[in-house]
Amino acid sequence: MACWLYEGMLLFGVVFIAGYLFGTLSQTRNAMDNRHPLQFFVFLVLGIYFTWFWSKGQTLAMKTWHIRITDTQGQPLSQPHALARYLLSWVWFLPPLSMQWLFELPAVQVLVLSTGWVAVWALLSRFHPQQQFWHDQLAGTRLISVKPLPKNKS
Numbered sequence: 275m276a277c278w279l280y281e282g283m284l285l286f287g288v289v290f291i292a293g294y295l296f297g298t299l300s301q302t303r304n305a306m307d308n309r310h311p312l313q314f315f316v317f318l319v320l321g322i323y324f325t326w327f328w329s330k331g332q333t334l335a336m337k338t339w340h341i342r343i344t345d346t347q348g349q350p351l352s353q354p355h356a357l358a359r360y361l362l363s364w365v366w367f368l369p370p371l372s373m374q375w376l377f378e379l380p381a382v383q384v385l386v387l388s389t390g391w392v393a394v395w396a397l398l399s400r401f402h403p404q405q406q407f408w409h410d411q412l413a414g415t416r417l418i419s420v421k422p423l424p425k426n427k428s
Contacts, residue, residue: 281335285320292319321360328356342420351415359413366395366409 296315302308327333331342370387399407
C-alpha cells in the first residue's frame with residue numbers, strides 16, 4: 275500500500291504536467307471547460323505512463339519498494355499485456371465513479387464510496403491464493419518482490 279501512495283505522489287506531477295499541456299494547447303481558461311476531453315487526455319497519458327513502465331518491469335515507485343511486475347510465467351510484460359493490465363486496473367475506481375454518474379451523487383458521497391471500494395478491493399487480495407490483486411489475476415500478471423542488489427564495497 276505504501277508503494278501505491280508513493281506512486282500517487284509521483285503521478286501528481288505527471289497529471290499536473292498533462293493538465294498544463296492540455297490547458298495550454300486547448301487554450302482552456304476555465305477548469306470546467308473541456309472537462310471531458312481533459313479527463314480522456316489524462317486517461318491516455320496515464321495509460322502511456324503505466325504501459326511503458328510496466329513493460330520495462332517497474333515504475334519508479336515499484337523500484338523503490340523492490341516490486342516487479344511479470345506475467346504468470348515470470349516473464350516481462352509486452353506492451354499490449356501491460357495495456358490490458360492498465361485497463362483492468364480501473365476496476366479500482368469505475369464502480370464508485372459509475373455510481374456517481376448513475377445517481378448524480380455529491381462529491382462527498384463519491385469520496386466515501388471510492389474510499390470504501392478501494393479498501394474492500396485491497397482487502398479482497400488477501401483471499402487470492404497468492405495474495406495478488408484480482409485485476410492482476412484477470413490480466414494474467416503478478417507482482418513479485420525482488421531483493422535489491424548488494425552494494426559493491428570498493
